[in-house]
Amino acid sequence: MLYFFRLLFLLINIDQETVLNWFGMEDPAKREIRQAATNGYDFNLSNFEPSADVSLTTLRLIVEGLWEKIQDGLTLADIENVLFFILFVRFVILTLRYNLKTSFYITCIGLFAGYLWYRHLIDLISMYRSVLLKLPFLHKLGMDAVQLRSLQRQMVLTDLKLGENVHWYNPGQIIYYALTKGVTNIDPETGLRYYIDPISMIVSNLQEPNKSNILPLYYKIYNKIIPKIYEICSKFWTQLSGVAAYAVITRIGKRYCPYLVRWHWTFLLIIGMVEQIFIYFIYRVYYFQTFVLIPQTESYANYIDPNLILQINVLNGIIACVVLAHIGFIIFGLFHAIWGQYFYMPFFVENTELHIGPRPKNSLYSGGQTSWQDPNEKEKNLKRFLPKLWYGWFGRGTNGRWKLENRLGRVMKKFMKRLKKQFKN
Structure with missing residues (x-):
């Protein structure tokens, strides 16, 4: 399997130009040829060197190019390009370390965990879309959110126009329309529609006066109660489908x-x-600013x-700080998930691991390190006044003591002792 992967490298010419094109950047050598052709200079293609191999210069060009691109604003496409590049690099590293099969499995696990964060990021920018449009660095994310919102509305309108001709990827609508269309029949001469299900056929064959007494209840059930139950079930499923999928998986x-996957999802x-x-x-602050303060000015x-x-x-500063911190944290978690890593956040990580338990250390597919789960580290956490925030790169742990925590702890202990003395006196 490993030799097949090396053969694949021979078939795909991965040079500096290939990597730069992935990020939507232009190779310097190609740029020189284009500029020479634009200026009308006479040049010989033999004088131009081919694209260089991937090196540290390529990394520098990628960083510079990405920095230039995000000067106008960060977009979802930029995030996706970086994510898939990380996935590819990780896939290559894992293939060289293990084998193609194991690398594929580990990469797919990281991809699924990252997908959960990415979907959450899209939901978040959709909720912040009106605020993002006013932020200089994130206004393009707001534009992406508006486009996604309009696309979703078009899909809903398309589904309404399709009616019974629903798509295969909407199983709920397929079942609904199969039942509603299967129990109805239209008279070709009169155009009247009537039900042909067993209950309707029994009701139609009833004799008077029983038929007159049952028909109002029959129409109420078929025309009001059943559609209302379907609507309630649809809304209920929309709200709880994510939790149901989480519980099942x-x-x-x-x-x-x-x-x-279980750790990041929880x-x-x-x-x-x-x-x-x-x-x-943020909704309340934005509303107060837009509809109260600005009209007054x-x-x-x-x-x-x-x-x-x-x-x-001041409100602009508050909105910018909260939104940037919130989106930045989600992107932080997204990149950790793509890399197959974990991170520590007090209270939330403890509750997460109470649900799913400790990481199996003997499994290749369990991801990175979680040094905060070590028994010795847990005992130390119980004795700390302030929680430890840094557990080393990739959660490998730190041998040194956290000086800031110790100093703050000593100050707080002295303060509490003095406070107790004051109350005793």
């Missing part, structure tokens, strides 16, 4: 679900409970109230 199918569900606080806080023709301007600027 990570709980019932725990044996077949990798630990990395962590996302837990932080989702806290995220709503920040999201609705526009109501004065030739006078600008400095207090209103100060309030607007």
